[in-house]
Amino acid sequence: MSGAATSLSSPSSVTGSGLPVIALAGPTASGKTAAALALARHLAPRFPVEIVSVDSALVYRGMDIGTAKPDAAELAAVPHHLIDILDAAERYSAAAFVADAGRCIREIRQRGALPLLVGGTMLYFKALFDGLDAMPAADPAIRAALDAEAAERGWAALHAELALVDPATAQRLAPLDSQRIQRALEVFRATGQPLSSFHQRQQRAASAAGEPSAATLVSLEPADRAWLHRRIAQRFDTMLEQGFLDEVRSLRARGDLSLDLPSMRCVGYRQAWETLDQSAQPDARQLQDLHERGVAATRQLAKRQFTWLRSLPQRQVVPADAPDALQQVIAAVDGLLARVPA
Secondary structure (H helix, E strand, O other): OOOOOOOOOOOOOOOOOOOOOEEEEOOOOOOHHHHHHHHHHHHOOOOOEEEEEEOOOOOEOOOOOOOOOOOHHHHHHOOEEOOOOEOOOOOOOHHHHHHHHHHHHHHHHHOOOEEEEEEOOHHHHHHHHHOOOOOOOOOHHHHHHHHHHHHHHOHHHHHHHHHHHOHHHHHHOOOOOHHHHHHHHHHHHHHOOOHHHHHHHHHHHHHHOOOOOOOOEEEEOOOOHHHHHHHHHHHHHHHHHOOHHHHHHHHHHOOOOOOOOOHHHOOOHHHHHHHHHHOOOOOHHHHHHHHHHHHHHHHHHHHHHHHHHHOOOOOEEEOOOOOOHHHHHHHHHHHHHHOOOO
């Protein structure tokens, strides 16, 4: 997607509605769903709220437990958008998200409701706030070559190669984040320019145009990382108890999915898939290994999310581990709405 960035903090940026767009972000397991629902209940007497999911995993149908997708009661309590819109065999991009989210935001505001963007896919937030520069389309030949190199040398080696040509992108990617490492190297080999330069050009253009960035973003960030690590471990245990492995077994049984697809590369799903590659009925040792690898991968995801959040300086931080975190989120949003012209 190219063109000027959309300013989500301006009430008239999407339509002429007087209601702004509010964004609620934060690392995985920080309590975003509960905060969003509490916020919607609080605002209901004044105007309806509709939630737009900003999550690259929640778009997939049949991936409920491992994504901590809102349950039926939560989905019924507040209208939700961009959840269960794709089959797990399909691919989704930041550009597609920007187009879908922009359409949802316009329609929500036309109904006189407040759009509440909620999620943890920071690339999607950045794309909405800063726009996306035009980038080359996928090149099957380059991707095939990178897959062959990865099979021979490993993704960690390709990550090291990326660090030489695009250190900014490599710094925010885990050494085994194959999907994003592949895309970054693909862009560099196709254009001779680092992926990060495309985003930087768009950000400079937005700044020159006087576009504010993420001014209505409230971010749930725990002051104590150990608090978040405990929640991540507890949530992974809960997922396993709820039948996460059975969910992955059902996805594998389809026969048209593999670890090459973005859906199956989601944190937790990759680790569960690899465990089932070893055994259809994992023993206690294998389940413990799954738990350890799943928790470690989720903690790495949270670390990358924190890095993204720090690049959004105008965010309003609420400590997710504070006893009154929900009340602080509500107060922050009330403050933002109080500044909207009548």
